[in-house]
Amino acid sequence: MGELLTTPSQTVGPYLSIGLPWEDGPFVVPEGTEGAFWIRGTVTDGAGEVVPDALIETWQADPQGGFDHPDDPRGRAESGFRAFGRCPTDENGEYRILTLLPGVLPGEQGQQARHIDVSVFARGLLNRVVTRIYFEDQDNSGDAVLASVPAERRDTLVAKKTEDGYRFDVRLQGKGETVFFAL
Template identity: 55%
Template sequence: MTSLRSTPSQTVGPFLHIGLIEDDGPFAVPSGTPGAVWITGRVFDGAGTAIDDAMVETWQADLAGPECSETRSGRRGFARSDTRAGQFAVYTVVPGPVCDGAGGEQAPHLDMSVFSRGLLRRVVTRVYFPEHADHHLVDPVLATVPLERRDTLIAVRDGDGYVFDVHLQGAGETVFFDV
C-alpha cells in the first residue's frame, strides 16, 4: 500500500504549524510573571480522538480589573499554541472582569479561537475559571448558555494551572459562539 503525503485542502488545517507558531506564541505574559499559570488542554474530534494538528488562540482582559478600552499592564494579552505535542499550552494570568458596555461586568474569562482540519472557519468559545463562580451567576454571556452545558466553558484547576479540553462535536461538545 502506498502512503500519500498530506496536501493543503480548503479547510483551516492540517498545515497550521507552518509559519504560524512563533517561539513566544504560547506566552500571553513573559515567563516568570507573578501569578502566571499554564492553561493546557486537548482538542477532540466528534469520535473523541485528540487532534494533533489544531491550533488555539486566546486573548483576554487585563488582570488589574475591569477593562473597557485597552490593556493597562503593557502585556500582550494574546497567545497562540498548536497541538502537535498532543495538547495546547498557554502561559498567562487569570484575567480580571470585563466591562460589558451596559454598566455591568462579565466574569473573568479568556476568549479562545480553535482552528482545526475539517473546519471551514474557526470556532470561538470562552474559558471561565472555577474560582469565579459568583461572577458566573451574573455574566450576561454565560447566562445565554443552558445551565446543563455551562460546564463545557469552565476550566478545571490542576495543580498550579488549569485544564480546558475542547470537544468539537459529540457528547460534551464545547459551547461555541457565533461571532
C-alpha cells in the same frame, strides 16, 4: 482516454498546517511573571480522537480589565502583558498557554466574569470556532453570556483548577461538545 475519477471531498485538504510557527506564542506573559499560571488542555474531535494539528488562539484582558489595544479607553495594559496567546496542539492534541487571571470587564448587561476568549482552528473546520474560558474558582454568576448557555452545557466553558493553573479541554463535536459562539 480512460474515465477520470472524482476527487474526494475535503474541507481543507489532507495535509493541513495552520498558522505561523511562533516560538513564544504560548506566553501571554513572560515566564516568571508573578501570578502567572498555565492553561492546558486537549482538543478532540467528535469521535473522541485527539486533534494533533489544531491551533488555539487566546485574547484576554489584563488583571485590571484592560486590553493591550489603542482603542481601550482605560489605557495601556500591564507592562509585559501581551493579551494574545497562540499555541498549536502537539501529537497528543495538547496545548498550553501561560497567562494571568483576566480582570472583570464591563458589559452591555452588567459586569462580565473573568474570562478568556478562545479561537480554535482545526481540520474539518472551514472557519474558526470561538468559545470562552471561565474559571471554576471565580464568581461567574453575573455573567450574561454564560447565563445564556443552557445550564447543562455551561461546564464545557469552565476551566478546572489544577496544580499549576487550569485545565480546559475542547471537544469539537459530539457528546460533551464545547459550546461555541456565533460572531
